[in-house]
Amino acid sequence: xxxxxxxxxxxxxxxxxxxxxxxxxxxxxxxxxxxxxxxxxxxxxxxxxxxxxxxxxxxxxxxxxxxxxxxxxxxxxxxxxxxxxxxxxxxxxxxxxxxxxxxxxxxxxxxxxxxxxxxxxxxxxxxxxxxxxxxxxxxxxxxxxxxxxxxxxxxxxxxxxxxxxxxxxxxxxxxxxxxxxxxxxxxxxxxxxxxxxxxxxxxxxxxxxxxxxxxxxxxxxxxxxxxxxxxxxxxxxxxxxxxxxxxxxxxxxxxxxxxxxxxxxxxxxxxxxxxxxxxx
Amino acid sequence: xxxxxxxxxxxxxxxxxxxxxxxxxxxxxxxxxxxxxxxxxxxxxxxxxxxxxxxxxxxxxxxxxxxxxxxxxxxxxxxxxxxxxxxxxxxxxxxxxxxxxxxxxxxxxxxxxxxxxxxxxxxxxxxxxxxxxxxxxxxxxxxxxxxxxxxxxxxxxxxxxxxxxxxxxxxxxxxxxxxxxxxxxxxxxxxxxxxxxxxxxxxxxxxxxxxxxxxxxxxxxxxxxxxxxxxxxxxxxxxxxxxxxxxxxxxxxxxxxxxxxxxxxxxxxxxxxxxxxxxxxxxxxxxxxxxxxxxxxxxxxxxxxxxxxxxxxxxxxxxxxxxxxxxxxxxxxxxxxxxxxxxxxxxxxxxxxxxxxxxxxxxxxxxxxxxxxxxxxxxxxxxxxxxxxxxxxxxxxxxxxxxxxxxxxxxxxxxxxxxxxxxxxxxxxxxxxxxxxxxxxxxxxxxxxxxxxxxxxxxxxxxxxxxxxxxxxxxxxxxxxxxxxxxxxxxxxxxxxxxxxxxxxxxxxxxxxxxxxxxxxxxxxxxxxxxxxxxxxxxxxxxxxxxxxxxxxxxxxxxxxxxxxxxxxxxxxxxxxxxxxxxxxx
Numbered sequence: 001x002x003x004x005x006x007x008x009x010x011x012x013x014x015x016x017x018x019x020x021x022x023x024x025x026x027x028x029x030x031x032x033x034x035x036x037x038x039x040x041x042x043x044x045x046x047x048x049x050x051x052x053x054x055x056x057x058x059x060x061x062x063x064x065x066x067x068x069x070x071x072x073x074x075x076x077x078x079x080x081x082x083x084x085x086x087x088x089x090x091x092x093x094x095x096x097x098x099x100x101x102x103x104x105x106x107x108x109x110x111x112x113x114x115x116x117x118x119x120x121x122x123x124x125x126x127x128x129x130x131x132x133x134x135x136x137x138x139x140x141x142x143x144x145x146x147x148x149x150x151x152x153x154x155x156x157x158x159x160x161x162x163x164x165x166x167x168x169x170x171x172x173x174x175x176x177x178x179x180x181x182x183x184x185x186x187x188x189x190x191x192x193x194x195x196x197x198x199x200x201x202x203x204x205x206x207x208x209x210x211x212x213x214x215x216x217x218x219x220x221x222x223x224x225x226x227x228x229x230x231x232x233x234x235x236x237x238x239x240x241x242x243x244x245x246x247x248x249x250x251x252x253x254x255x256x257x258x259x260x261x262x263x264x265x266x267x268x269x270x271x272x273x274x275x276x277x278x279x280x
Numbered sequence: 281x282x283x284x285x286x287x288x289x290x291x292x293x294x295x296x297x298x299x300x301x302x303x304x305x306x307x308x309x310x311x312x313x314x315x316x317x318x319x320x321x322x323x324x325x326x327x328x329x330x331x332x333x334x335x336x337x338x339x340x341x342x343x344x345x346x347x348x349x350x351x352x353x354x355x356x357x358x359x360x361x362x363x364x365x366x367x368x369x370x371x372x373x374x375x376x377x378x379x380x381x382x383x384x385x386x387x388x389x390x391x392x393x394x395x396x397x398x399x400x401x402x403x404x405x406x407x408x409x410x411x412x413x414x415x416x417x418x419x420x421x422x423x424x425x426x427x428x429x430x431x432x433x434x435x436x437x438x439x440x441x442x443x444x445x446x447x448x449x450x451x452x453x454x455x456x457x458x459x460x461x462x463x464x465x466x467x468x469x470x471x472x473x474x475x476x477x478x479x480x481x482x483x484x485x486x487x488x489x490x491x492x493x494x495x496x497x498x499x500x501x502x503x504x505x506x507x508x509x510x511x512x513x514x515x516x517x518x519x520x521x522x523x524x525x526x527x528x529x530x531x532x533x534x535x536x537x538x539x540x541x542x543x544x545x546x547x548x549x550x551x552x553x554x555x556x557x558x559x560x561x562x563x564x565x566x567x568x569x570x571x572x573x574x575x576x577x578x579x580x581x582x583x584x585x586x587x588x589x590x591x592x593x594x595x596x597x598x599x600x601x602x603x604x605x606x607x608x609x610x611x612x613x614x615x616x617x618x619x620x621x622x623x624x625x626x627x628x629x630x631x632x633x634x635x636x637x638x639x640x641x642x643x644x645x646x647x648x649x650x651x652x653x654x655x656x657x658x659x660x661x662x663x664x665x666x667x668x669x670x671x672x673x674x675x676x677x678x679x680x681x682x683x684x685x686x687x688x689x690x691x692x693x694x695x696x697x698x699x700x701x702x703x704x705x706x707x708x709x710x711x712x713x714x715x716x717x718x719x720x721x722x723x724x725x726x727x728x729x730x731x732x733x734x735x736x737x738x739x740x741x742x743x744x745x746x747x748x749x750x751x752x753x754x755x756x757x758x759x760x761x762x763x764x765x766x767x768x769x770x771x772x773x774x775x776x777x778x779x780x781x782x783x784x785x786x787x788x789x790x791x792x793x794x795x796x797x798x799x800x801x802x803x804x805x806x807x808x809x810x811x812x813x814x815x816x817x818x819x820x821x822x823x824x825x826x827x828x829x830x831x832x833x834x835x836x837x838x839x840x841x842x843x844x845x846x847x848x849x850x851x852x853x854x855x856x857x858x859x860x861x862x863x864x865x866x
Binding site: 048104 | 310311491492493497501510532535542544546547548549551554574575578582665709711716717718729
């Protein structure tokens with residue numbers, strides 16, 4: 001008999017370090033809801049992250065987890081998925097982790113199109129180091145490190161994901177966990193690399209983000225599989241449009257002959273054949 | 281004069297075929313029953329440009345350089361000055377050169393070496409599709425009285441993929457060269473022909489198998505034997521051949537190789553794969569190792585077994601990508617921030633690269649830690665004819681929990697539990713009832729992040745103690761000879777130190793050599809035992825900073841009057857340098 005798991009069963013007993021009112025709480029809830037809906041066995045989940053407030057999330061989910069170093073979650077996940085295609089691999093992190101220190105891994109993870117879900121919990125600020133500009137912060141936002149604003153145009157995550165070859169691109173909002181959960185269900189079922197940016201207000205360092213709930217809009221009703229149209233949609237949007245922008249079917253990464261390590265078999269004979277190559 | 285060993289160098293411009301000439305000569309000598317090895321040296325060019333191969337042949341297994349070269353076959357004089365430091369010549373050296381390549385450069389004509397010139401180009405032209413490097417090879421092999429059978433077999437093996445025409449014309453060129461050498465009376469054959477102390481063909485009569493293998497291939501083979509099935513890596517000279525060799529063979533074994541976007545990714549990819557339960561490895565060189573330090577620390581803290589093979593090149597920074605040095609010991613020992621105990625091992629020569637990489641991979645798996653294997657360009661890119669490497673089997677199994685071995689309730693599972701041997705129970709994703717989150721943050725025994733001193737101290741001690749408590753056995757070093765003069769060395773210098781020791785022993789010096797294979801954790805008591813009766817201790821290595829010498833002092837493992845013989849690369853160490861230093865010290 002299989003016991004049906006409820007969303008709360010996917011939560012661990014560790015209390016999050018997040019501030020009261022942090023948008024990340026509802027991302028955790030939306031994700032556990034999606035996992036319960038899809039009935040994914042907990043021990044078949046590999047939940048990977050880097051460093052930052054949001055990257056603490058694997059410890060709060062009752063599954064296998066890997067809380068690695070800053071910016072490298074996607075790389076750990078790629079290695080895990082390469083050898084364990086049977087696992088549901090999820091990666092989560094923040095805007096600094098994913099777009100700044102991990103920017104190169106983001107681009108190449110999109111290109112590689114491995115079957116995994118990548119959630120970026122975007123609050124346009126470095127929270128863990130107490131409030132500095134991130135790649136998605138507006139150029140005129142003032143803080144101690146950038147007293148005149150960064151003066152740098154914000155990173156456009158959806159446009160970069162599209163240009164880099166991600167096969168599923170969506171944006172959610174922590175203030176609408178129900179819609180977000182539906183996006184995550186689609187993303188988890190999508191065969192290939194699914195990128196979901198979630199706008200997640202930081203009450204502590206960006207209190208003005210409380211206004212986001214008035215600014216978001218459900219623009220992307222139906223995903224397109226046309227990358228030109230998707231680019232148009234992304235570029236004509238103000239960055240607050242929600243929904244699945246783009247989804248296409250392209251070959252999912254596999255190691256040509258997919259890596260399937262069979263630990264049961266003895267490889268002695270094959271090793272002997274390889275060894276004999278060296279004989280004169 | 282009867283000899284057991286001689287050295288040959290071949291130099292030439294890009295396209296002159298110096299490397300092919302070397303490969304065919306090495307293979308011919310192997311077919312004839314010799315042992316030997318061939319070092320490659322090239323400039324920084326991508327394709328074309330000058331290159332040189334340096335070989336030593338012997339009637340016994342031989343992996344050390346010689347003091348000077350007996351033969352230099354100069355296919356032309358192109359950029360010869362760039363190589364001449366690497367090819368020491370003396371009064372007994374013979375330089376065979378192409379008369380059509382112009383005058384002998386001053387840098388060579390000043391040497392005491394003897395010269396003999398042939399019109400290689402003209403001789404080659406007499407054969408359809410003929411090439412002067414093959415004529416030159418014919419001149420050489422005739423001196424060594426090699427059989428036609430050996431030559432034909434070698435040419436076929438090396439050039440078969442280029443087609444029948446090339447094989448035929450090459451063999452014809454070699455014959456022409458041999459005939460030319462026979463009839464040339466300016467070449468005082470009897471002075472230059474090696475007469476061996478024993479029949480090189482003895483190896484053919486007694487051998488079960490001899491191998492032709494490069495150090496990079498040997499590393500790859502050792503990893504496969506240990507069960508490594510996943511590799512993620514970023515190409516880098518001089519480590520790339522490990523990856524090229526492994527890629528198809530991993531697939532054949534059900535594993536695979538993933539080319540990463542950079543070394544930051546490749547180290548994290550193998551951590552992810554190993555977390556997933558598959559023994560994993562990456563190979564790199566200095567610049568890549570620098571980038572990997574972050575990931576190495578993560579694997580140490582989260583106790584995920586991984587292997588990092590570092591094929592050392594000249595440093596720092598981009599340094600000398602194509603040439604050898606032993607200057608990455610410090611970064612391998614100390615490169616991580618925090619207290620980060622791990623394993624550092626170094627193969628002693630090409631043959632030993634099989635066992636050392638195997639052993640390192642097994643130790644990483646057993647001890648759930650990082651093993652750095654310190655090879656170098658001298659070992660990695662050289663090809664050797666050796667006896668089938670000896671092999672000491674060890675336990676390669678990671679202790680993992682499975683549904684069968686773990687029957688307790690989920691609440692009881694502690695991934696980072698402190699046990700007597702320091703090795704905590706590791707579960708693999710997909711196993712029910714023992715889920716955990718691996719973490720680079722300090723954590724308690726359950727894996728929950730913790731900044732409490734009690735957890736930090738307990739976990740730090742566990743990670744240190746599991747390495748110190750482990751019984752590594754006699755494999756930690758190769759100790760040979762007896763005497764109160766002890767030469768301590770590591771890695772690729774070991775072959776030259778052993779050769780020097782043999783020469784000194786012949787001069788009635790009582791010399792012992794200690795070549796350390798396991799550098800971290802250093803088996804301090806075993807080293808003290810080896811140094812018990814020492815009156816003089818000399819630490820020999822190929823770097824400027826005396827890296828091993830300082831490390832041994834820091835471990836309180838050296839007498840205060842110990843001497844250091846340390847010099848930088850990229851010139852390979854030569855036995856006579858070591859002999860001279862030891863004689864001066866004594």
